[in-house]
Amino acid sequence: MNRSIVVSAGLVSGVLMLASAVVHADTLQTQVRREARMDMPRRGLTMAQVEKRFGAPERRLPVRGGGSRWQPPIHRWVYPGYIVYFEHKIVIHSVADAPHGERPVR
Secondary structure (H helix, E strand, O other), X not given: OXXXXXXXXXXXXXHHHHHHHHHHHHHHHHHHHHHHHOOOOOOOOEHHHHHXXXXXXXXXXXXXXXXXXOXXXXXXXXXXXXXXXXXXXXXXXXXXXXXXXXXXOO
């Protein structure tokens, strides 16, 4: 195979991978900015505080983990437009637009 074709193919592949990474980073930054503007439970709140301020969740998903000290139980509560993740009974993260497998069936 001609060396210049191999080099050209490598350059094109590299440029496409870089473009993909830039688009992904921009998408992630957009998501982070969007979540910062939303009124969602913040890290450190307890389940009781979340329920008092935001009301009962639409759905409480099955608990994940909890099999050992290094795998604490993770609770997931679904609210309209976001999902709240708890480690034990404390918020560790709130995410806009729940992942596909965790969206409630309507």
